[in-house]
Each structure stands twice: as structure tokens, then as C-alpha cells.
Amino acid sequence: MKVIVIGNGKGGTGKSTISMNLLVALQSMNKKVYAIDADAPQHTLTQYIQNRNFNKNLSKIEYKSMQYDENIDQILHIFDKEYDFVIIDLSCHYDKKTQHIHSKADLLITPITDSLIDTNVLQSTNSLEQFVPGAYAELVWQVKKNKINDKSGSLKWLLLPNRINIRVTNNQKKVIQKLKELSKYMGCIILPGIKDRVLFRELFESGKTIFDLKNNSISTLAAKQEIRNIISYCI
Numbered sequence: 001m002k003v004i005v006i007g008n009g010k011g012g013t014g015k016s017t018i019s020m021n022l023l024v025a026l027q028s029m030n031k032k033v034y035a036i037d038a039d040a041p042q043h044t045l046t047q048y049i050q051n052r053n054f055n056k057n058l059s060k061i062e063y064k065s066m067q068y069d070e071n072i073d074q075i076l077h078i079f080d081k082e083y084d085f086v087i088i089d090l091s092c093h094y095d096k097k098t099q100h101i102h103s104k105a106d107l108l109i110t111p112i113t114d115s116l117i118d119t120n121v122l123q124s125t126n127s128l129e130q131f132v133p134g135a136y137a138e139l140v141w142q143v144k145k146n147k148i149n150d151k152s153g154s155l156k157w158l159l160l161p162n163r164i165n166i167r168v169t170n171n172q173k174k175v176i177q178k179l180k181e182l183s184k185y186m187g188c189i190i191l192p193g194i195k196d197r198v199l200f201r202e203l204f205e206s207g208k209t210i211f212d213l214k215n216n217s218i219s220t221l222a223a224k225q226e227i228r229n230i231i232s233y234c235i
């Protein structure tokens with residue numbers, strides 16, 4: 001069983017959207033998946049899954065909507081090894097509980113939009129001569145260190161540029177530069193990323209993902225390919 005945490009210390013970067021698309025993509029590859037929505041009380045992923053499970057023509061997603069006072073160890077313990085992948089959609093809090101959930105991950109995927117406001121939680125300086133980790137990078141670093149010290153495995157960290165503008169802008173170049181700095185110091189991998197596509201916004205209500213779309217338009221195929229790119233790093 002592989003535990004994938006979708007986390008970032010910043011809200012609105014696409015954590016729930018990516019979680020849902022990964023769940024359905026993996027399921028379409030005959031993998032047994034389970035979702036944990038650890039973003040109480042917002043519970044966006046829960047709502048997305050409920051919208052999906054209501055639709056009889058779509059595959060069901062099994063899930064747990066975690067309340068703030070619940071313990072992740074007990075939840076994961078219940079179905080140890082029964083699933084191929086457990087995907088945990090996290091909140092952007094910086095508390096001990098959030099840090100502890102990170103420690104359960106084999107793989108951490110951090111979606112980041114192409115905005116310097118987002119990268120600030122990863123790399124918090126303008127100077128390229130000196131690397132200063134942002135608050136979220138500090139949290140991940142701590143988790144990595146703890147995992148090595150208590151021999152509970154390693155944490156692979158993937159940075160996922162999301163909502164990328166189709167046109168390359170100077171801002172985008174600066175963001176990529178920041179991610180490269182972070183990757184150099186913290187050994188994370190920068191994924192090819194996901195474009196900003198209306199498709200990702202409009203499917204929520206129906207509970208569908210791009211993997212439920214039957215049309216072969218260029219944008220649908222390209223979006224599927226973008227999600228599959230992430231999966232090639234998860235398997």
C-alpha cells in the first residue's frame with residue numbers, strides 16, 4: 001500500500017482537484033484506491049466524491065471524511081495493505097497534526113500555481129545567492145529528518161506546477177527558478193505540470209474527472225496526459 005499525501009501550506013493551489021483526478025486515473029488502471037479527506041471542516045474532496053458516488057454511471061470512490069479530532073494512525077491501521085493507493089488531501093495548516101499526517105506519506109505531491117505568493121512558502125527570499133526555506137519547506141524538511149532518524153522510510157517529494165498559463169510569462173520563469181532552487185537544496189523533483197484548463201473547474205458538480213470524458217478533443221487528451229505524467233512518478 002502506498003500513501004500519497006497531497007499537501008501545501010498554501011490554499012487554492014489545486015490539492016483537492018489533483019487528488020480527485022489521481023484517484024479516478026489510478027482506479028481506471030485497476031488499482032484499488034482509498035481517499036482520505038483531511039481538510040476539515042472545508043471537506044472539498046468529500047463533496048466532490050459524494051457528487052460522484054451519487055451518479056450511478058460513474059465508478060464509486062471509497063473515502064473517509066476525517067474530522068479534526070480523529071487520528072490518522074488509527075484510520076490507516078484499519079485497512080493496512082488492502083488498498084494499492086491511499087490518497088490524503090490535506091489542509092494548509094501548520095500544526096503538529098498536519099505534520100504528523102505528512103510523516104505517514106511515502107510520496108508527497110505539492111501543487112503550486114505559477115505565482116510568487118505561492119512559492120514564498122517554499123523558498124522565502126529574493127536572493128538567488130542564499131537559499132532560505134519557506135514555512136512549508138521547513139515543515140517537510142522536519143518530516144524528512146524525523147523519518148530518517150526513526151527509520152520509518154523515506155519521503156519522496158514531487159513539486160507539481162498547476163494552473164500553468166498557456167503563454168510563457170516572465171513571472172512563470174521566476175517561479176520555475178524558485179522551484180529549481182528548492183529542488184537543488186531539498187532534493188525534490190519538479191514535475192512537468194498541469195495547464196490552467198476550464199475543464200478542471202467545471203467537472204466538480206457532476207463528480208466527474210477528465211478520465212470520465214469520452215470525447216477525444218485535444219484539450220481532454222492533453223489533460224489526461226498531464227495527470228498520467230504524475231502517475232508515472234507514483235507507481
Ligand SMILES: Nc1ncnc2c1ncn2[C@@H]1O[C@H](COP(=O)(O)OP(=O)(O)O)[C@@H](O)[C@H]1O
Pocket residue numbers: 010011012013014015016017018044162163164194195196197198200201202
Ligand atoms: N489545472 C487547473 N485548471 C483550472 N482550474 C483549476 C486547476 N486546478 C485547480 N483549479 C481550480 O482552482 C481552485 C482551487 O482548487 P482546489 O483543488 O480547491 O485547491 P486546494 O484544494 O488546494 O484548496 C478551484 O476553483 C479549482 O477548480
Ligand SMILES: [Mg+2]
Pocket residue numbers: 015016017039044045089
Ligand atoms: Mg482543498
